[in-house]
Amino acid sequence: MEIIKKNRKGEVIFSQYKRGDGIKKTVTLKREEILLELKTSKLKGRGGAGFPTSTKWMLTAASISDEKYIICNADEGEPGTFKDRVLLVEYPELVMDGMVIAGYTIGAKKGIIYLRGEYEYLLKSLQDYLQEMRKDNLLGKDILGKEGFEFDIEIFLGSGAYVCGEETALIESLEGNRGEARNRPPYPVNTGYNGKPTSVNNVETLAAIPHIICKGASWFLNVGTDKSAGSKLFSVSGDCEKPGVYELPWGTTINELLNLVDAKNTKAVQIGGASGFCIPKSQFDRKLSYEDVSTGGSVIIFNESRNMLKVLKNFMEFFVEESCGQCTPCRIGNVKLLEGVEMIEKGEHTFTYLNKLKDLGKTMQVASKCGLGQSSPNSFISILENFKDEVLNYSNGGNNGRI
Amino acid sequence: MFIEEKTSLAEEIEFLVIKYGNDRSALLTILHDIQKKHRYISDYAQQEIARHLNIHPVEVYSVISFYSFLNSTPKGRNIVRICQTISCDMKGKDVLVRAIERELGIKIGDTTKDNKFTVEYANCLGLCDESPAMSINDRVYTKLTPEKAIQLLSEVK
Ligand code: SF4
Numbered sequence: 001m002e003i004i005k006k007n008r009k010g011e012v013i014f015s016q017y018k019r020g021d022g023i024k025k026t027v028t029l030k031r032e033e034i035l036l037e038l039k040t041s042k043l044k045g046r047g048g049a050g051f052p053t054s055t056k057w058m059l060t061a062a063s064i065s066d067e068k069y070i071i072c073n074a075d076e077g078e079p080g081t082f083k084d085r086v087l088l089v090e091y092p093e094l095v096m097d098g099m100v101i102a103g104y105t106i107g108a109k110k111g112i113i114y115l116r117g118e119y120e121y122l123l124k125s126l127q128d129y130l131q132e133m134r135k136d137n138l139l140g141k142d143i144l145g146k147e148g149f150e151f152d153i154e155i156f157l158g159s160g161a162y163v164c165g166e167e168t169a170l171i172e173s174l175e176g177n178r179g180e181a182r183n184r185p186p187y188p189v190n191t192g193y194n195g196k197p198t199s200v201n202n203v204e205t206l207a208a209i210p211h212i213i214c215k216g217a218s219w220f221l222n223v224g225t226d227k228s229a230g231s232k233l234f235s236v237s238g239d240c241e242k243p244g245v246y247e248l249p250w251g252t253t254i255n256e257l258l259n260l261v262d263a264k265n266t267k268a269v270q271i272g273g274a275s276g277f278c279i280p281k282s283q284f285d286r287k288l289s290y291e292d293v294s295t296g297g298s299v300i301i302f303n304e305s306r307n308m309l310k311v312l313k314n315f316m317e318f319f320v321e322e323s324c325g326q327c328t329p330c331r332i333g334n335v336k337l338l339e340g341v342e343m344i345e346k347g348e349h350t351f352t353y354l355n356k357l358k359d360l361g362k363t364m365q366v367a368s369k370c371g372l373g374q375s376s377p378n379s380f381i382s383i384l385e386n387f388k389d390e391v392l393n394y395s396n397g398g399n400n401g402r403i
Numbered sequence: 404m405f406i407e408e409k410t411s412l413a414e415e416i417e418f419l420v421i422k423y424g425n426d427r428s429a430l431l432t433i434l435h436d437i438q439k440k441h442r443y444i445s446d447y448a449q450q451e452i453a454r455h456l457n458i459h460p461v462e463v464y465s466v467i468s469f470y471s472f473l474n475s476t477p478k479g480r481n482i483v484r485i486c487q488t489i490s491c492d493m494k495g496k497d498v499l500v501r502a503i504e505r506e507l508g509i510k511i512g513d514t515t516k517d518n519k520f521t522v523e524y525a526n527c528l529g530l531c532d533e534s535p536a537m538s539i540n541d542r543v544y545t546k547l548t549p550e551k552a553i554q555l556l557s558e559v560k
């Protein structure tokens with residue numbers, strides 16, 4: 001595959017960086033210094049959950065073990081997300097250097113990239129890239145002359161299961177099992193891959209690290225809002241003239257984003273993919289940030305011509321297919337929600353039943369074992385609430401067009 | 404399965420076990436390689452792998468059945484996957500699917516009589532900015548029109 005590096009603009013991730021610079025700086029620092037810098041930067045996980053990266057690394061660093069792992073979660077399967085693809089294709093230096101820095105900090109000798117099966121076509125270029133790093137002593141033994149600093153990266157190819165984006169399911173998959181989420185505690189930071197302390201980080205989180213190490217926490221804090229430091233990559237698709245990956249500071253409003261990508265007649269935006277929330281026009285002045293509309297980065301735009309019930313159906317079909325089936329609220333719940341959508345489609349729903357389904361959704365949010373079942377009712381609830389008139393087709397007497 | 408086939412498969416598996424180790428964590432990588440070469444993982448292969456990794460064959464089957472890219476039954480020589488998720492859906496995945504179904508004379512999910520193609524749905528290929536997207540084996544194609552998709556299929560050997 002040919003690699004074309006686009007001229008992307010952005011204040012953090014897409015700012016100037018030379019391969020190896022972060023590692024060069026790292027080997028002059030003590031682990032504690034790196035952890036402190038990270039803590040000051042307030043960097044949070046970019047996968048969607050938003051856990052402070054420094055805390056995750058600190059816990060893994062503090063766990064005592066002869067073996068530790070750093071895993072790069074490149075299993076982005078959220079509908080409407082493709083930022084990791086862009087990072088891995090155009091900015092491997094950021095992701096890989098980020099992993100090496102992580103290895104140094106938490107004391108891991110091995111890094112694993114869990115690459116989703118759908119990205120198999122990237123495998124060769126990534127492996128070639130790792131080989132170059134080995135040649136330049138950015139991987140291997142005594143990296144950049146730092147005695148005793150040993151680290152290497154391996155790529156593991158996924159086999160097509162959305163749930164493996166969940167970190168414990170991902171670990172199960174790495175261990176040769178079905179990708180089913182684990183009960184927590186214990187947490188991967190002390191009992192992860194092969195029972196060893198493991199830090200699982202998102203591709204984008206790792207890509208921010210070399211910049212922070214080179215340019216400092218205060219530089220990073222200059223971008224974004226008080227509670228959401230730095231920038232975020234957004235994967236924009238759907239009804240707009242300029243879909244693609246954009247780096248924007250946290251705190252950008254939905255309206256600003258829509259202007260940037262030339263979206264016209266927008267009626268709704270799905271933030272966070274199928275597992276996210278559907279936001280109506282009246283709320284387009286809300287801010288994309290951890291404190292307001294939090295997201296892993298998927299932005300799907302719907303214009304006036306779209307039928308939101310069809311959209312919802314597509315989401316629910318996705319979850320029915322992708323639930324790992326391990327726990328009842330998620331396995332049965334998603335099927336029931338999809339049935340509900342189909343009832344509305346046929347005009348066979350009752351309001352009592354729809355309300356029950358919304359309650360079921362809320363139960364799933366608290367009773368499901370992992371993020372999949374906890375978030376799959378989001379689109380159901382938000383579309384039903386925000387687009388009630390349209391979805392239930394009030395203008396047709398609530399009978400969805402049937403007389 | 405012919406005896407010769409069995410022996411060569413057994414040798415292949417032995418080789419993979421030497422390459423990746425006989426740890427449980429080598430299972431998916433081994434399955435992946437077998438699948439890549441044979442397009443499915445036969446009962447015999449499952450038993451052999453189980454024997455080498457010292458696990459029950461049902462464990463191997465259970466893993467295969469969990470992942471959508473692994474199959475325990477034969478599929479066509481080329482696997483075509485059309486993304487059905489929302490962004491591709493909005494950009495005309497239905498038209499694409501219908502055109503391909505007509506052209507190949509099969510329904511989605513099926514394999515052509517000559518075993519050349521299996522056509523399936525995929526869930527988000529991560530190319531939503533260039534939707535609709537489709538993959539043929541491990542290559543991906545974007546911004547498809549029905550015409551372009553059929554053209555691509557006609558170029559496949
Ligand atoms: S919530 Fe769904 S995907 Fe997660 S463990 Fe339960 S059944 Fe599996």
Ligand code: FES
Pocket residue numbers: 079080081486487488489490491492527528529530531534535536
């Ligand atoms: S929705 Fe088709 S590639 Fe993402």
